[in-house]
Amino acid sequence: MPRLDVIARVEKGVLTGGQWRPAEGGATFPVEDPASGRALCEVADATAADARAALDTAGAAQAGWAAVPPVRRARILRRAHDLLIERTAEFAALITLEMGKSLTESRAEVLYGANYLRWFGEEAVRIDGTWKVSEDGTARVLVTHQPVGPCLLITPWNAPLAMPARKIGPAVAAGCTMIVKPAPQTPLTTAALAALLSEAGLPDGVLNVIPTTQAAAVTEPLLRDGRLRKLSFTGSTPVGRLLLSQAAGGVLRTSMELGGNAPFIVFEDADLDAAVDGAMTAKLRNIGEACIAANRFHVHAGVVDAFTDKLVTRMSSVALGAGTDPTAALGPLIDERQRRRVAGLVDEAVAAGATIRAGGRLPDGPGYFYPPTVLTGIPAGARITREEIFGPVAAIQTFTTEDEALHAANDTEFGLVGYVYTRDLNRALRVSERLETGMVGLNRGYVSDPSAPFGGMKQSGVGREGGNTGIDEYLEQKYLAIDMAAPARDSAAARPGTPESGR
Template structure:
């Protein structure tokens, strides 16, 4: 449990300016933006609010730093990332408290995110020294092929509010490992965590200008000129599908390499031969991680009729036992949603489902009082055509639809334009393989409710995105392959 003094100390220690070219500075027009505590609705602090001119300054700083970071020895880049990893662990309590204050997640869960975020630094510190190339004899024996992998160049990152540290390290770490300078725009709801992380990287020895952080409430006005300028060669975005499509269209103007991790509509399938207790445990992780505010969150529950009653009763019992409150309080499991807009969306989705015939097993009504709290909710008999089964909920709501067969579950799971992740619980290996191979998503959680891992490739298909982050392929997004033909006379 924290005190007001702890909170004030942590907030006062965070830089609140723009981080451009290795120094902190105000916005060129002096503009600031408020950062709110979603648990109380109170203003925590104000940060510099970048203008388009500030954005272009950040791009210029990254472009100037690009030759420096590209020329650094791989081991030197690796050691910067490793030092940053160590610093995150040294500062874990302050970073976690900062995240809880601006985003709302419980303090213990925020500490878990710091650990998760740090693993991208450690993983890519190891990948930095493993960037390879090749040498090959041409089929006719008269030429030699040399392949070189080089940094793609300046990168532009836009990150969401739900994982304000991990979504940054997942992009920044491979960029640094590959030798790319970058500009990052964090979400306006949660800029403080990224500002604190920028200081971590500076303290770890990252060259000036190799990372530039710009907070901007008018993201479109600031980001579009950067993407259309031509000096940046890579764009990576995590967020909603509509915004991702817009950024992709802007990046196409200069044929920028693009990575997109967009919306999800994950199904959670429980077949009649599943271990129900294990499925409930997995559902709690897949649904309630980050209060359900995750692109990987289980969005639609398709439960086979033979185990539907047992699964529903046990899930409702577990959900009902969770403690809702401010994330700094002792024993809290569920914090607030991010803002009034997020709360209104969840409220409307539940109301739509109930009006269409769904029943409320537990929860189902927003809490009164300050903050944006919504209780853990389980709905049953959810109509297939309800909005809950077609829109990303981003809240602690589990809508359950009963199905008669595994094929029915598979068909329902694939009936969406999204394809990020799906979860399946079954003890039959053949059924598991059949469903996993036929689900239209980039990731599958088979008898587990957690798929995210820095050592694994993260990403989706269809309108859930392009490219992969993490794993051995994660650094490929930041490297270009150059081919050198060498004449050979024998």
């Protein structure tokens, strides 16, 4: 059971230049325990002045940090990985207390986040370039890579360790300095991670942290400042669109991992037990509060009853409770606003004709809990099929043909991930190629992997995080044209037998 003393050991100020200090003006905001609704502690509420100070520090540190040898950056990340693994219990407790997920899931997130630090530590020494002869032979073409420069990293509340690690890892490996703005719901884990990176040897000023409830007022001046060279954001599509418009003025490099509306397609030949197992993972992982959560279940009419019955049985058996309770498998949603939104989507669908097969009722008692819920008979065009649910609700619709399933799956502005269950190899490849998503889970309900490129199509984002290309988001290519034209030669030096020799 996590104790509240882990919170006492976490810094709660603004981090600039290696120093933790109060916010300008001394304002603070509370961090809640979503299982009880009670405040855990108060954290510094950074202002625009704090953000400018963070950019001053990051800008001043950039040249020196870029010059640090790649192997040293790699060792810092590896040391941070090892420290994080050693302190899994402490970090898992922080995640559970401020975000709500079960301790089992929090421990899994610590490992997942640590692996991004390890992965990009290994990539730091593999930043390469190219050398070739120009087409006309008069030059040599040298292509190198160098750090983009100071980065603003904006992270969400649903993975308070993994998401910062997924951005900090490649930035450190590439030689970029950073300003991290964590979500106000979950700033403690990010603060603890920043302190751990400092302990691992990250120089002062390379990583700066500005917790705040005034996101627009704090980030907009940074995006207008010419010293900032990159924005990486994970969050909703509407906020992503706004940030992209603000980043356009400075022509910033951007990485945007935005909303999802993942289809989960079950064909008539699928292994239904495996499909239900995958559905439980894709739907309930992270309490359903994940951009890659299955949102729309498209099930073949020939197996929909059997699939639904199995899913209802499994969803109904999930124990709801505080993440600190070892008997509970599903924790609370992040706050009352999110719980009202999920409940509203369900109530609206039911009013339009959907049927509740499991859950669907707000439980009594404190905290922001919502039960695992299964809906069938979803009317066409229902809001629950158009918007990201971000909660433990499975909305089931039927199809009869492959084309019908694909049309329904692609009928969205989003394109992050899709899940497909079938035992037909040709169909599996055909459908995977036609899905308009950046990732596909094929007979698998989980796609996140540090060694794979994470990202989407359409309005689900720009760029990729992780994999062999993840570090490219933090590097600029530079091309050098090296003149190799032949020197002038007099007739005495001319090679015999050539026109210049006269012989």
